[in-house]
Amino acid sequence: MIDETVYTLAPAIAELEAALGKEHVLTDYHQRAIRTTNTSPMGLHLWKDHMPDLVVMPGSTADVVAVVKVANKYRIPITPRAAGAGLADGAMPLKRGIVVDIKRMCDIFEIDDEDMTVTVGPGINMQKLNETLRPLGVWMPDDPASYPVNTIGGRIGAGGWSLLGTGYGHTPDLVCSMEVVTPTGEVIRVGAGGGRKIRKSSVGYRLKDLFIGHQGTLGITTEVTLDLAPRPEAQMPVFFATRSFHDSHRIALGLNKSGIKCLSGVVIFDEQKVEFLRRDDEAWIPLPEWVKSAVCLIMYGTTPEVEAAKARVFEIGESGGGVYMGTEISEGDWASRHDRYHLAYHGRANGKIRLMSWSCEDAAITWSQLPEVRRKWYKVAEELVKKHPEHFDIWGMFMYTGNPFRPWGDYLTEIDIGVNELEMTPEIWADWIEAKKQIARISVEHGGSVSAAHGGQREGEVEISVFEELKEGQYELMKQIKRMLDPNNIMNPNKYLLDSAYADEEARA
Amino acid sequence: MTQQLSAKPFYEEKIQGTTVPLPLVRDCYAVFACRHKFCREVCPVYQEDRNESHTSYGFHAALLAISQGMGELGEMKETFTNCLECGACEIRCPNTLFAGDFYGTSTTTVDLVRKVRRDLVASGMPFEKYEEVKALVDKYLGYYYGPVEDLTKWAEGLDLKFGGETILFVDYFDAFETTDVPRNAAKVMKAAGIDFGILERPGATLGELLDVSLETFVEMGAHNVKSLTDAGAKKVVIINPHDYTYFTRDYTQYLGELPFEVVFFTDFLYDLLKEGRLQLTSEATRAVVSYHDPCTLNKICGISESPRELIRALPGVQFIDVNPVDQWSYCCGKGNASFKVLHPDVSYKIGAKRLQAAADLGAQQLILACPHCKDQLTDVGARAGLPIESVHILTLVAQAMGLD
Numbered sequence: 001m002i003d004e005t006v007y008t009l010a011p012a013i014a015e016l017e018a019a020l021g022k023e024h025v026l027t028d029y030h031q032r033a034i035r036t037t038n039t040s041p042m043g044l045h046l047w048k049d050h051m052p053d054l055v056v057m058p059g060s061t062a063d064v065v066a067v068v069k070v071a072n073k074y075r076i077p078i079t080p081r082a083a084g085a086g087l088a089d090g091a092m093p094l095k096r097g098i099v100v101d102i103k104r105m106c107d108i109f110e111i112d113d114e115d116m117t118v119t120v121g122p123g124i125n126m127q128k129l130n131e132t133l134r135p136l137g138v139w140m141p142d143d144p145a146s147y148p149v150n151t152i153g154g155r156i157g158a159g160g161w162s163l164l165g166t167g168y169g170h171t172p173d174l175v176c177s178m179e180v181v182t183p184t185g186e187v188i189r190v191g192a193g194g195g196r197k198i199r200k201s202s203v204g205y206r207l208k209d210l211f212i213g214h215q216g217t218l219g220i221t222t223e224v225t226l227d228l229a230p231r232p233e234a235q236m237p238v239f240f241a242t243r244s245f246h247d248s249h250r251i252a253l254g255l256n257k258s259g260i261k262c263l264s265g266v267v268i269f270d271e272q273k274v275e276f277l278r279r280d281d282e283a284w285i286p287l288p289e290w291v292k293s294a295v296c297l298i299m300y301g302t303t304p305e306v307e308a309a310k311a312r313v314f315e316i317g318e319s320g321g322g323v324y325m326g327t328e329i330s331e332g333d334w335a336s337r338h339d340r341y342h343l344a345y346h347g348r349a350n351g352k353i354r355l356m357s358w359s360c361e362d363a364a365i366t367w368s369q370l371p372e373v374r375r376k377w378y379k380v381a382e383e384l385v386k387k388h389p390e391h392f393d394i395w396g397m398f399m400y401t402g403n404p405f406r407p408w409g410d411y412l413t414e415i416d417i418g419v420n421e422l423e424m425t426p427e428i429w430a431d432w433i434e435a436k437k438q439i440a441r442i443s444v445e446h447g448g449s450v451s452a453a454h455g456g457q458r459e460g461e462v463e464i465s466v467f468e469e470l471k472e473g474q475y476e477l478m479k480q481i482k483r484m485l486d487p488n489n490i491m492n493p494n495k496y497l498l499d500s501a502y503a504d505e506e507a508r509a
Numbered sequence: 510m511t512q513q514l515s516a517k518p519f520y521e522e523k524i525q526g527t528t529v530p531l532p533l534v535r536d537c538y539a540v541f542a543c544r545h546k547f548c549r550e551v552c553p554v555y556q557e558d559r560n561e562s563h564t565s566y567g568f569h570a571a572l573l574a575i576s577q578g579m580g581e582l583g584e585m586k587e588t589f590t591n592c593l594e595c596g597a598c599e600i601r602c603p604n605t606l607f608a609g610d611f612y613g614t615s616t617t618t619v620d621l622v623r624k625v626r627r628d629l630v631a632s633g634m635p636f637e638k639y640e641e642v643k644a645l646v647d648k649y650l651g652y653y654y655g656p657v658e659d660l661t662k663w664a665e666g667l668d669l670k671f672g673g674e675t676i677l678f679v680d681y682f683d684a685f686e687t688t689d690v691p692r693n694a695a696k697v698m699k700a701a702g703i704d705f706g707i708l709e710r711p712g713a714t715l716g717e718l719l720d721v722s723l724e725t726f727v728e729m730g731a732h733n734v735k736s737l738t739d740a741g742a743k744k745v746v747i748i749n750p751h752d753y754t755y756f757t758r759d760y761t762q763y764l765g766e767l768p769f770e771v772v773f774f775t776d777f778l779y780d781l782l783k784e785g786r787l788q789l790t791s792e793a794t795r796a797v798v799s800y801h802d803p804c805t806l807n808k809i810c811g812i813s814e815s816p817r818e819l820i821r822a823l824p825g826v827q828f829i830d831v832n833p834v835d836q837w838s839y840c841c842g843k844g845n846a847s848f849k850v851l852h853p854d855v856s857y858k859i860g861a862k863r864l865q866a867a868a869d870l871g872a873q874q875l876i877l878a879c880p881h882c883k884d885q886l887t888d889v890g891a892r893a894g895l896p897i898e899s900v901h902i903l904t905l906v907a908q909a910m911g912l913d
Contacts, residue, residue, distance in 0.1 A: 029580030030571035030588065031562050037570070039544040044577050051579065057560065084561070085546060103559040123559060125550045149546040282607040344542035345608040353612060355535060357542040422538055 007097075009053055012074040016056055016098075019066035024104075026055040035099045039146070040087045040458065041357040043424035043432075050092050052079065052099040059104045061179060061187060061222040067100055068185040068220070068490070077493045080216040082122065082154025085146040087360055088455030090158050090215040094494045100220060102153050109223065113138050116228040117176055117197045122153025122221045138228045141168035144453075147338045156221050159213020161362075161412055161453030163337060166401040167264025167300055168229055172212045173404045178224040180211050183486035187222070196225050210481070215455050216492035218485050232300035237334035238313055240322030241291040245270040245374070248295040251320035253367060255297055256401065256408035258316060260309045262301030263407045265400060269294040270374065273396025273416075279349040280395070283336065285329055295322060298334060346393065346418060356393060356418035361436070361461075363443035364402055364452035365413040376442045377415050384417075384435045391428050393418035402452045412452035415439065436460030444469045457496050466497055516762045517617060520624045523631065529576040537576070539604055540569035540616055548598035548618070553840035553859045554591055554852075563591035565598035565618040568625070583634040585625070590636045591852065592622045593859075594716065594845030595804035597837045619809070619845070626720040642717050642847045646725075649713045652681050653729070657710050663688040664707060667695050672740035673706035678733075678756075680714045680749045687880040693903035694748045694774055696912045701778075701786050705746070708736050714752045716846035719759070730760045734767060742769045746777050748903075750806040750879045751845060757810065773806065775878055778906065779815035782822055789909035792825035796898075799829050799872035801863065801886070802836040803879035805845060816878045816902055823909050829870045839863050841877075843885035860889035868897045878902050 016025045026032070036050045053076070058064045071078045077097030084091050093099060105121035108129065112118070113136045120129060127148045130139050143164045144150055154160075156178070160171035168174075176199055177191025190208040193201025211219055242248045248268045255266045269277075271292045277284055297313060299306045314324065324330075342358035365373050374397060385392045395416035402412040419432070440450045440461040449469060450456035456465040466475045479501035482489075489502050519532035529537075540548075548565035549555050561567050568589065574580055599605055602616035609615030629635060652660060661669075663684045669677075677698065679691040698705055712729035719726050733756075737745055747753045756771045781787040800820055806812045813833035820828050831839075842859030843849045849856040864886060867875045875897055877883045886899040907913075 026562075028584050028588075030574055030585050033574035033579045034562060034567050034570040037541075037544075044573075047574070047577055048579060083546065083549075085544070101561075103561070106559060128550055146545065149549050282611050339545075339547075339603060339606065342543065342545070343603050343608050344539040345604065345612045345614065348611045355538055355542065357544075421542065422535070 007074055007076050009074075009076070012070050012076055013054060015070050016054075016067060019070070020056055020058060020063050024057040024059065024063075026057070027053075031055055032099070035081055035084065035101060036092060038084045038086045038089055038091050040089060040454075041359050041419040041421050042089070042092070043429045044421050045424055045426060045429070050094070051096060052093045053096050055099045055101055057101045057104050061181065064100065064102075064181045064220050064222050065185050065187060067098065068181055068183065071098060071490050072184060072488050075488055075490070078490050079492050080153070080157060080220045082151040082157065083125070083146065083149050084154075085150050086154060086158050086454060087362070088158065088215070088451065089458050090455055090492075090495070091154070094492070102220065103151060105153075105222065106151070108132060111136065112197065113228070115197050117225050118228055119196075119223065119225045120152055121223060122156065123151050125149065125151055126155075133228070134231070137231050139231050140174065140226050141229045142171050142174055145338060152224055152226070153221050156212050156224065157214065157216050158455055161402065163400065164264045164298070164300070165404050166266070166407045167262070167298075167405070169227070169404045172209065174227045175208065175212060176225040176227055177208065178211065179222050180219040181222055182219045183488070183491040191225075199227060213455070215457060215495045217482060217495050217498060218491060232302075234299075234301060234303040234306040236299045236306050236310060237296060237330045238299075238317065239294055239296040239325040239330040239333060240317040241287060241325050242293045242295060242320075242322050243290060245293045246371075247321045248293045249367075249370060251295045251317055251322050252399075254316040254320055255295075255313070256367065258312060260299070260312060260407075262299045262305045262309050263297060264300045265298045266407055267296045267401075268399040268411075269296070270397040270399070272378070272394060273398060276394070276396040276416075280346055282343070282348065285332075287325070294325070296330070296333070354393075354418075354420065355422060357421045358395070359417045359419050360454075361415045361417075361439050362451050362453045363413045363440070364410045364449040365399075365443060365446060366410050366448065367408070369446040369448065370399060370411060370413060373413060373442055373446050373448070377439055380435050380438045380442070381415060381417060384431060387431060388428050391420040391423065392432070410448075410452070413443075413448070433460035437464060440464035441468065462497055517620065520620055523628050524572070524575070524582050524625070525632070527575055527578065527581050529572055534573060534576045536614070537569040537573040539614060540565060540602065541573050543603055545603055547601045547603065551597045551601040551838045553595060553597070553838065553842070554593060554855060556838065556862075557855050557858045558591070560591070562588050565602060565616060568592070568618060568621060572625075582625070582629065582632070586629045586634050586636045589622055589625045589629070590638075592618070593804065593840050593842075593848045594619045594622060595840045596808035597804070597840075600808055601837060623719045627723055630721050636851070638851050639721075641850050642721065645847065645850070646715065646717050646721060649681050649715050650725070652685065653710075653713050660684060660710055661707060663691050664695060667692065667699075669695055670706040671709045673704060674741055674743040675703060675705040675746065676737055676740060676742040676744070677705055677707050677746050677748070678711060678737070678752065679707060680711065680752050682715070683749055683880050687883060687901075690880045690883070690901055690903055691748060693901070693907040693912075694746075697778065697787075697903065697907055697910060698746070700910050700912055701781050703781075706740065708740060710736065712736070714749070714755055716751055720846050726759070727763045730755065730764055734760060734764055738768050744770045744772060746772055746774050748774045749881075750803045750810070751881065754805045754809050773810070773812055773815075775815040775819060775902070776812060779818050782819065787906075787910070789822050789824060789906065791909050791911045793823045793905040793909035794874060794900075795825050796873040797827045797829060797871055798874045798876050799831060799867045799870055800876045801839065801841065801867070801882060802833050803877070803882050804840050806878060807833050808837055816876075819902060819906060820876055823905055826905075829872055831866075831870070839866070841879075841882040841885045842889065843881045849885065856885070857889055857892065860885050861893045861895070864890055864893065864895045864897055864899075868895055872897060874898045874900045876900055876902050876905065
């Protein structure tokens, strides 16, 4: 059942079974196969290449320590996996080995609704957590598109971005402190200083940040204390229809600079996105043909705050040429934001049904650069579709405010492309990788970041991330840190091309 | 009346070794490529074991993996036992919610799980506890082939006739394990002045047949349809919600349109209530109650209002409701077939969690509309020592009508 490998698995499996229990060490083919993939397209022809040799499901910090120790002893790679809902292949093994599935670690250890924290295991789902918190009038306001399935551990590992981050902060901003098992099996606690529930301290280095967004390369979070917020008394989504991306872009700036404190997010739908929704979205509510683009915003706050802000918001939207789409679309679309960000079936309007997966580039781009980045991205995407019309489809762009706690400045800028995975070939995949590379390069050339949310480490973008975006010393420092914390290169090896950290060392030796 | 959005004829083609029929590959890919994985946290089994192999995503992705040269079916025989067949993942699936209408391709995980179990049995690779399930099937088929009078013993002293335009259909579980349920149903219908009869020899309707022998299931279904037709049925009142799914989804799929109307008893009684023919005047309970939606009724057939309306009409009741959509993630733990036999520990945990959720609301009684839920939650409540009683809705309706 187990593949031939360069390392010896049998004694490792025996030790893991002794430590975790046989039922939590999975070696069947299908158990491994379904834990190979994540939410971004990979091309089914590549599936086999990423199959782990086994899967373990630890139930405690001690279990995780045991797994890491065994992995070090036998030099077997580890890939931590939470929900597997990531869009940057973080949980996809590059070197097979052991997938550490942390979803059993889903306890709520403490809810403190006075100091406003909750302490949980990394495998808990955010929606389930908030169902428990709801009666106390508090919530954990991390709100990704994958909210109904995602887990805290995955959010931390990927450095997650939240649809409400502009109002409430993103995942990294919501972690007070956490327990981490390092790549050599030590258990440490990192936070703002040493206090578990402290958000701001001046003591020590900012080490907590090192263990957020590392994509499983520096450790496994086994317990975390998170920041809570009062549940908002009022929420109001507002969608404005516009005649062009240009109009939406200008309205968004007006909203960015409005000074409205309860503004928790602004989203631009560009012309191609509206066109795509018109032809493909099952829940599309017909709009007049003049509607080419849209800008939406969400306000969360007390009732008087939201009521007062409403007048100002309408003034900004309507003076910029926006037309309010009404409560049905505004509230309905906002309410369904987690439910239909991707379906596999496409082609409703033209009757040609195609099964396609969803690729989502997610650069961080400042407001001023959006038009030019958009123009260049489409040029790349259009060339790709022209060459392979049966394999790719342009699904338009969204731009979301990305600055934590402040509704201005940078935007998570997303171009969505449909990918025909079922009929993918290595040659067409190579063209796709090249297109991704060009898209990533454009982001960096415009002073942006390759990824605001997912990680910028997939094939095609990772070279741009590490060799161009992080070239001013950051990547070199990353390599040193990786080597120091993970001397045996156990944790998610070669993510961010970090095998090079060890190659440098070998070359020096 | 429920309708099945996408009965999938390609489920009838067997998966053999490593060969997966192409339409099934595309169907599995549609779930795999969605990857929202909303089928996960809504799944009562997953909530306990946290193993994504046991979810709709896991099942579909595993079959897709076979088609891509990774694994073979026999290896999955135990994996496919980890499903309650409750239907939560089907309705939570975005393919069902949003694409089903347009593309006619809603997700049908329950049917897929049954199909794979049957393929495994047919290929000589049954799951570990297959013999226990087979013994249960044999026991129920034994009822069918046994003395005919045994099948209606539950009705002793009620003076019911055989046949008629309205038939109360009583399955073997109700007839042999929870006789108070059909007895109360008959008493309530009589008290409401309904002219109805029963079948002398109903066929077996257990869900295990769909897991092991579709042929026998259909054979029993044909017998039921013929017997009801021959008995003069124009309206068939069903008291076991599992049966309601078989009649409305499976019989129609395999046997065509039914020549009579099929109605679940809560809908039937609620209609009587609205017509003023159901006199609920006696105090049935002073307890604080909540209602548990049976999975088959709520998730598979979409019936959730009539039981609630009946509860609200009970004199003296204090009703704390949990809406049916929130109950998608609940189950009593018994399952649509033999889950309790196959996974007793997980089954118990699911049931205990459900009862605890009701107890946390302050409910003293959890009202049920399914004999299997009643059986399971009564067991679980006793074992867990929870201060909450499981009560079938017909018990309370009968009491409210002043019946013994």
